[in-house]
Amino acid sequence: MATTHIKSGGSWSEANEIYVKQSGIWEEVTTAWYKSGGSWSRVFGNDKVNVEYLVVAGGGGGGTSVTGFDPAGGGGGAGGYRTNVSGQTSGENSTAEAELILTAGTAYTVTVGGGGSAGSNSRGGNGGDSVFHTITSVGGGGGAQENASNGGVGGSGGGAGGGASSTFGAAGTANQGFAGGDHNGVGGNSGSGGGGAGEEPGNGDSSGGDGLSNNITGTAVFRGGGGGSYFGTGGTGGGGNGGVNACGQPGTANTGGGGGGSGNVGATGGGQRCGGAGGSGIVILRIPNLLTATFSAGITSALDSSSVAGYNIYSVTAGTGTVTFNYA
Secondary structure, three states: OOOOEEEEOOEEEEOOOEEEEEOOEEEEEOEEEEEEOOEEEEEEEOOEEEEEEEEEOOOOOOOOOOOOOOOOOOOOOOOOEEEOOOOOEEHHHEEOOOOEEEEOOOEEEEEOOOOOOOOEOOOOOOOOOEEEOOEEEOOOOOOOOOOOOOOOOOOOOOOOOOOOOOEOOOOOOOOOOOOOOOEOOOOOOOOOOOOOOOOOOOOOOOOOOOOEEEOOOOOOEEEOOOOOEOOOOOOOOOOOOOEEOOOOOOOOOOOOOOOOEEEOOOOOOOOOOEOOOOOOOEEEEEEEOOEEEEEOOOOEEEEEOOOOOOEEEEEEEEOEEEEEEEEO
C-alpha cells in the first residue's frame, strides 16, 4: 500500500494518524478507502487487526482398571477452553477475555492440540496444548487408573479412579476448565468423570462435566465436555462415554472432549483395560472481511465467509505453523 500524504501550507507531509470530528468528538480513522473504476483501494491504515478467537486444547484420555476386572479408571478431562468473543463464556465459566489487536502482515503461531492417548492398564494421557499467538489453552488431564488419584492436571482435570478407596480428581487450570470428579469409595467400582470446561463432576459422579457453548461461527456449538467413567456418560461438548466390559469411548474430534474411562463387571467381565482417547482441539479465528488469513504449510483450515455477515471465519482443525492477516 502506498503511503498517504496531506498538503498543508504548500508542503506535503506523510499522514501517520488521521482524525475526524463527529458530533464534537474527535475519532481516529483506522482505515480509509477510495473507489476508482469500480474498485475499492485502501489508501490509509494503521494495519490493526481485531481478532476474535476460540482456542480449545486436546482432551485427556480415559483411564482403566489394572487388575483386569471390576474397578474403572476415571474419565479424561476436557481441553482448556479460552475465548474473547463478546457475550460468550470462557472456560471455568469465566468472562470472555479482552479484545486482541494484532498487526497485518505479521506471522503468528497457531497449533491445534491432539487428543491424549487412551489408558491401557494405566491412567490416560494428557491432551496437547492449542496455541494462537500468546493464547495457550492447556491440554486436558488424563483420567486416573483404578484405586488411584493419579489423574492428570490439565485444562480440565482427569477424574479419579474407582474402587474401595477414596480417591481425588486432578485440578483444572484457572479460567480454562474444572477439576475432575472425586471418588468417595462408597460408589464402588465406578470411577469419576473428567472435568469439563463448564462444570465439575460431583463427588462419585461417573458422568463427565459439561462443556460450553460458543457462537463464534454463527451457530452455537458445545465443546469441552469431560469423559465419563464406567456406566457414566460423557459431558455435553464431545466427552466420551465410559466403558463397561469394553473400551471407553473416545472424545469427539475438534471439541477437546475427554475420553471415557473403562472397567469390568466381575472377574469374567472380559478383562478389557482400554480407555477412550481424548478428542483433538480446535482454533477458530474471526476477522472483518476486509481481511484474509493465510496459513503456512502443515495447517488444516477451512474458511466460512457467509455465516456471519461482514466476517471471515477460519476453523483450524489440525497442525502447527503460522497465520498471517492481510487486507484483501
